[in-house]
Amino acid sequence: MIPLLPLSGLMMLAAWGPQPATAEVVRYDGHQVVEAYPRSSDELDAWLELTDDVWSEHLSSSIVLRIAPEHLPALRHSNLVYRVLYDDLQVALDAESQRVALAKQQRQQADYGGPQITDYLDLGEYRAVVDGWVAAYPEITEIETFGESVEGRPIRALHVSGEGGDDKPVLMLLSGHHAREWLAHHATLCAMGRLLDGYGSDDEATYWLDRVEFVYIPMGNPDGYDYTWTVDRLWRKNRGAGGQGVDLNRNWDAAWGTASSGIPSSQVYHGTGPFSEPETLAFSELIAAHADRIQGFVDVHAFGSIILYPYGYTTQAVDNEAEYTAVAAAMAAATNDAYLPVKISDFVGGAASGSSVDWVHDNVDGGLGLGIEVRGISFTEPASQILPTCDELYPSFIALLESFEVMDPEPPEGSTGEPLDGSGTSDGDPDTGAIDSTAGTSSAGSGTGATPPEPPSTTEDTGLPMGTGQPSQDDGPAGQGCACGVARDRGSSWVPWGWMLLLTGVGARRRRR
Numbered sequence: 001m002i003p004l005l006p007l008s009g010l011m012m013l014a015a016w017g018p019q020p021a022t023a024e025v026v027r028y029d030g031h032q033v034v035e036a037y038p039r040s041s042d043e044l045d046a047w048l049e050l051t052d053d054v055w056s057e058h059l060s061s062s063i064v065l066r067i068a069p070e071h072l073p074a075l076r077h078s079n080l081v082y083r084v085l086y087d088d089l090q091v092a093l094d095a096e097s098q099r100v101a102l103a104k105q106q107r108q109q110a111d112y113g114g115p116q117i118t119d120y121l122d123l124g125e126y127r128a129v130v131d132g133w134v135a136a137y138p139e140i141t142e143i144e145t146f147g148e149s150v151e152g153r154p155i156r157a158l159h160v161s162g163e164g165g166d167d168k169p170v171l172m173l174l175s176g177h178h179a180r181e182w183l184a185h186h187a188t189l190c191a192m193g194r195l196l197d198g199y200g201s202d203d204e205a206t207y208w209l210d211r212v213e214f215v216y217i218p219m220g221n222p223d224g225y226d227y228t229w230t231v232d233r234l235w236r237k238n239r240g241a242g243g244q245g246v247d248l249n250r251n252w253d254a255a256w257g258t259a260s261s262g263i264p265s266s267q268v269y270h271g272t273g274p275f276s277e278p279e280t281l282a283f284s285e286l287i288a289a290h291a292d293r294i295q296g297f298v299d300v301h302a303f304g305s306i307i308l309y310p311y312g313y314t315t316q317a318v319d320n321e322a323e324y325t326a327v328a329a330a331m332a333a334a335t336n337d338a339y340l341p342v343k344i345s346d347f348v349g350g351a352a353s354g355s356s357v358d359w360v361h362d363n364v365d366g367g368l369g370l371g372i373e374v375r376g377i378s379f380t381e382p383a384s385q386i387l388p389t390c391d392e393l394y395p396s397f398i399a400l401l402e403s404f405e406v407m408d409p410e411p412p413e414g415s416t417g418e419p420l421d422g423s424g425t426s427d428g429d430p431d432t433g434a435i436d437s438t439a440g441t442s443s444a445g446s447g448t449g450a451t452p453p454e455p456p457s458t459t460e461d462t463g464l465p466m467g468t469g470q471p472s473q474d475d476g477p478a479g480q481g482c483a484c485g486v487a488r489d490r491g492s493s494w495v496p497w498g499w500m501l502l503l504t505g506v507g508a509r510r511r512r513r
Contacts (some may be wrong), residue, residue, distance in 0.1 A: 006391035028093060030069035033086040033378060035062050043080060043301040050075055053234070053267060055378065056304060065375060066234075085378065092380050094235050096153050103383065105230035117190045117390075120182050122225045123219070130158055130218050133196055140209065142198060147282025148291055150240045154221040155282050160192070160216065162199060169295040169404050171397070171430070172215045172287065174356060176248050179224030179235050181302035181380045183389055184374045188300045190390035191397060192216050204398065211406040215290060220279060221248060228249040234379060236267050251280045254358035255313035259351045270354050283356070285366065294367040296405045297360045298397070301373050303381070305339045307331045307396065308371035312344030318361060327368060327403045334395035338375070368403070372396065395501060436471035 033055070038044040047063070049052075050071045055064040066089065067075055075082075086092050103119040117129065134141045147155040161168065166445040175188040195214070198205030219225055223239040236479035237245030241264045251261035253274035260270035275281040287294065311317075318324060321343075335471050344352060362370030374389050375381075 011282065023231045025230075028066075028089040028235075030072075030233070031086075031089040032067045032072060033064065033089055034067060034075075034082045034084050035064050035377070036080065036082040037062050046078065046080060052265070063504075078478050085471040086380075096233070096380055096382075099383070102262065117186050117193065117386055119386075120186060120334055123222060124223075126189070126219060127156075127186070129193070130156070133158070133193070137196055137199070140244050141196070145458050146286045147278060149163045149221070149279055150221045150238055150277065154218065155222065155279060156218065157212060157286060158192070158196045158216045158218060160196065160209065162206065164210045166307065167344055168211060168213045168293070169406060170213050170215055170290050170293040170296055171296045171298070171401060172217075173397075173402070174217045174220055174292065174297070174299045175298060176217070176219040176221045176225055177356070178247075178301060179221050179228045179237070180233065180379045181374055182228070182301040182379070183385055184300045184372075185225070186386045187374055187389035187393050189214075189218060189229050190386055191256045191394040192218075192388065194246065194394050195397075207397070208401050211400060212404060213293070215286070217283070217286075220283065237269065238277055241269065243458060245269065246277050246281050247460075249301075250352070250354040250357060250411070251288040252284070252356050252509070254362060255353040257353065257354035261311050274354070284363075287360065291364045291367070295359075296368045296372065296400050297364065297372045298400065299355070299356045299369075299370060300393070302379065303376035304373035305340050305375045306343045306347060306373040307336075308344045308357060309341070309346055309357045310344060310369055310375065312348060312355050312358050314479065323403075324368065324370075328370065328402060330399040330402070331372075331396040335392040335397040338392055339396070344371070370400070409468070420449075436455075 012040075028362045036047050038047055042065075047065065051065045053066040055066065056062075064085065075212060100120050104122075104125075107119070115124045118478065121240055130143070135306045137160075140160060142159045144159060145154045146157055149155060173188060173192070175185050178184075189212050192214070195205050195209065199209050200206055200507050223236060224235055224245070225355050231255055235245070237247050244264040247260070247266075247268045247270065250256075250268050250270040256274040257270050261268045263269060275284055288296070291377065307328045309321075322345075326340065332339040332341045343356065344355070355371075357369040357371045362368060372393065375392065376389075377383065
């Protein structure tokens with residue numbers, strides 16, 4: 001078990017960093033989250049008229065998006081096919097807030113520790129976990145502050161390395177690019193804790209820490225993440241652009257501005273220029289400082305159960321595409337095939353410029369740039385999903401390490417990437433302290449590796465009246481489905497063109513006219 005800071009230290013750090021001026025909390029009363037099944041480019045265009053917040057960026061037969069109350073009458077009178085995941089989004093957010101508050105209260109009343117993060121943590125607690133690791137493992141960990149956010153918060157990297165010298169290959173992990181993707185942040189934190197906890201006691205963890213240096217950015221967007229706790233749970237961007245925010249994963253100098261949005265209100269606003277934001281500039285400088293040793297870089301996001309490799313801004317193949325294909329397939333296989341290896345341009349139809357993965361590929365000679373979209377169907381997955389997601393991330397990282405060129409390359413006998421502490425996959429065992437969820441009105445199916453529905457053509461296919469948005473009565477209680485490990489259908493020929501519109505903000509421009 002990794003000892004962490006005492007609760008008093010956690011509470012003092014809960015308000016860590018500059019505190020923004022008092023702002024009215026953003027509410028989503030009456031907003032619906034739906035899974036849409038567009039059957040043509042015209043239908044996709046119709047969906048874009050109804051929302052400025054598409055939750056899923058992946059290429060598939062369905063998309064998840066948020067519909068504001070003023071657009072619901074038009075949706076209900078349309079012939080668009082969809083199902084309702086959250087009938088009233090604010091109900092789900094209120095339930096999550098109550099669970100988070102209860103979990104924090106429980107931590108105040110009991111010993112708080114352990115390498116596996118089982119609850120969602122605010123910015124101060126999140127930072128305190130990392131500080132606790134440094135205090136517990138001073139010989140193999142070091143904290144580096146390598147930049148500041150828009151609001152002046154430190155951006156930090158945790159260096160983790162065992163024996164073997166200072167010239168080892170580097171695996172760099174970036175978490176927290178997009179503020180609202182809580183599950184991705186915490187599952188990555190959990191995976192790093194699992195690695196640390198295993199050093200000296202688990203052959204696999206010890207082997208890799210003695211041969212590879214991990215450079216882990218626990219929270220790349222501290223301003224945005226704090227904002228999701230204090231003002232707007234669904235905030236995605238940083239706090240730049242006069243408070244309108246910049247999508248940090250469209251701000252890298254990788255075909256910047258060619259497949260993103262120039263409208264500040266857009267969720268994929270790319271900023272005023274490449275690396276216009278202090279966060280991405282700091283990321284690039286940290287990477288450049290280690291570029292001669294970086295053999296792998298992973299940017300962790302939510303959601304979709306996908307292992308991603310370049311390019312995103314073009315359909316052109318990278319020179320070493322066969323290597324990427326093999327590594328991504330190995331990483332996916334390490335999750336028990338719960339994830340799907342996909343080239344980014346296939347994932348989003350060649351319509352995502354300015355991303356970290358593409359920039360790393362183009363600027364780090366010999367380094368593999370990869371992305372992971374963790375499990376789930378929404379940004380409000382319950383905290384009970386942290387451990388099973390961690391159980392997928394950890395072995396996928398080990399699979400990537402097995403592609404590295406290291407001294408004494410034979411991995412330990414029986415290396416599988418399985419959880420080090422024998423926890424296995426967890427679905428919210430009360431003994432772990434995980435807080436489960438029954439939030440919102442969801443008709444999402446449950447289970448890992450389920451096959452998603454094809455775009456339905458009749459009401460019998462889904463149990464949904466077309467265009468009415470009423471949830472199916474056969475889908476079980478609310479909030480139980482995470483649709484983990486879904487392998488999406490990428491066979492629809494119209495989708496790449498439609499996603500180009502979506503990700504470059506054409507829908508947003510049309511609404512502003």
